Amino acid sequence: MNSQTRLSVQQNANLIPVLALALWWFAGAALGAPPGGQLYYNQDCTQFFFATEIPAGQSGELIDRYVDEIADAGVTVFFCNTNSRKTNYRSQAWEAFWDGYDPAGPDDQPILKPIPAEQASAYRRGIGNMLQVHREGVDYPARVIARCRQRGMSPWISLRMNDCHYNDIPTHPFHGSFWVENPQLRRQNCTGYFASCLDYARREVRDCFMALIEETLERYDVDGLELDFMREPYLFSADQEQEGAPILTAWLHEVRQRIDEAAVKRGHPIRLGVRAPSRPETAQGMGLDVGTWAKQGLIDLLVVTPRWATLEFGMGIAEWRQQLGQAKVTLVGGLEVLYRPMPGGPAELVSSELAQGAAALVLEDGADAVYLFNYFPGTLAKPAYQATLRAMTSLAAVREVPRSIGVTYRDIVAPSEAYQPPLPATGKEASFSMQLGSEPPSDWRREVMIGVAAEADTPPVRPLVFWDGKPCDFVEQSETNNGLSLMTYRIPASPWAPSRTHEIKVANGDEASFEIQRVEVKLTP
Secondary structure (H helix, E strand, O other): OOHHHHHHHHHHOOOOOHHHHHHHHHHHHHHHOOOOOOEEEEEOOOHHHHHOOOOOOOHHHHHHHHHHHHHHOOOOEEEEEOEOOOEOOOOOOOOEOOOOOOOOOOOOOOOOOOOOHHHHHHHHHHHHHHHHHHHOOOOHHHHHHHHHHHOOOEEEEEEEOOOOOOOOOOOOOOOOHHHHHOHHHEOOOOOOOOOOOEOOOOHHHHHHHHHHHHHHHHHOOOOEEEEEOOOOOOOOOOOOHHHHHHHHHHHHHHHHHHHHHHHHHHOOOOEEEEEEEOOHHHHHHOOOOHHHHHHOOOOOEEEEEOOOOOOOOOOOHHHHHHHHOOOOOEEEEEEOOEEOOOOOOOOEEOOHHHHHHHHHHHHHOOOOEEEEEOOOOOOOOHHHHHHHHHHOOOHHHHOOOOEEEEOOOOOOOOOOOOOOOOOOEEEOEEEEEEEOOOOOOOOOEEEEEEEEEOOOOOOOOOOEEEEOOEEOEEEEEEEOOOOEEEEEEEOOOOOOOOOOEEEEEEEOOOOOOEEEEEEEEEEEO
16 A cells, blocks of 8 residues: 555544554565565466366365365465456356356257357356356355465455457357447457457446456455456557556556455455566556556556466566566566467477476566466376476575576567567577576586477478587487477586576578577576
8 A cells, every 4th residue: 555545544444443553554565575485376267167077065175175286286375366257156246157057958058059069068067167166055266265274375366357268259158248238348449359358448347347346355355356467458449558557547546445445344454466568668558557556556466477378488577676666566477388489389388397497587587476377287297286386486496496498479569569579580590698597506407409490301400509609519309290300409518697698599501591490498407
């Protein structure tokens, strides 16, 4: 809270002793610097229901078991996402996912008709599980919150502020009636998949989401509320982002007031967090004036992150820290679960080594913690999953495990930005500046892998590779199922750059050109 808001809360908090409230203020100010060993985890609003078989009468038990699995992996802050364009609980403010669904009805009942036939079974299972949980008298978010507290995790609720799944199927049952019945409230003069996101310059849109925020604060006793602007950051009509920024900031003041009122009622601090793009200039260019929010005391937590297409290595943590200044805001770096080196290229689930490499850079750059999005149980085999997450809880822990750092790209760029993804790189020579963090122990294996596009019946180009100007020795070559020749080189013994940023140069010694689609540094004990 800023000082004016705290004064207002004090004046209206007749039931709270002045001394207790003052102690709460000081405690709240200290929340910007959490102790070591933190790990943040976001649970998608549908994943538990779509991935779980729920026998009759076992809803609560299985929710508890799911939360336990996350706690056992070392997570300390659990974000329970409750909405997209509908809710996964019986809301009075919005429609629930299962509204209009008859579990005993046929596949061609009205709510299911727009769904592609191959997806109907999975969709029925997901919303059917939601309905079953409700009918068994279990309030899903409340159960998650209670179990988090039992397991020592801090419970938050995360609200998606402009989710756009299935925008290409306008009649899909995913869409709530507010979006369906109000096309005039969508972004104007826009093209592409995000064109029909809602426009926050319209008061009706802000009021719709405020109703969900108010219900959440009234209904659930949480430690924090997250506004997820990365689902989606396309909040304003074309070329109206800068005009929209002060509108959104004024609305955040209203949200902060609701948070503070709820905190007084609950008798404990409630924090406000936001998810935003990985670079400050991108957020600003999209109308998310996060720096102002921090300086005005509107937010307590900032999660900077890619959107979805790929995790990033070396986000703008330092730039964000500078922009936050002296504001008491916890800064965490978000990791996505996909690894896609170049736009439009093939994606894969991250390996433990890639996830640990990205986490290491987040912490090396000065973030307070790592935040995981879409890292559900089952992403990796259970022992590897728990070991990988536990390694991300601190910089000391993640420095001790194998890690890989790859070249990827920014999957969210503001309309005002000029940005060129580093891959693919075509020609006879290419250079990549890679941030790699602290030097690993001297006895670790250090390798760089170059992925070169291979053509049928044509021997792949084997380029020369240089590390900070020194030649690397070729080690081995392998092929992938998507047409890449992966060539591994040994990094020469040399001092680690004081800046922890290294230059990798790839060159071809003959007349043939190459197309590089993957660059990855592997550090292995």
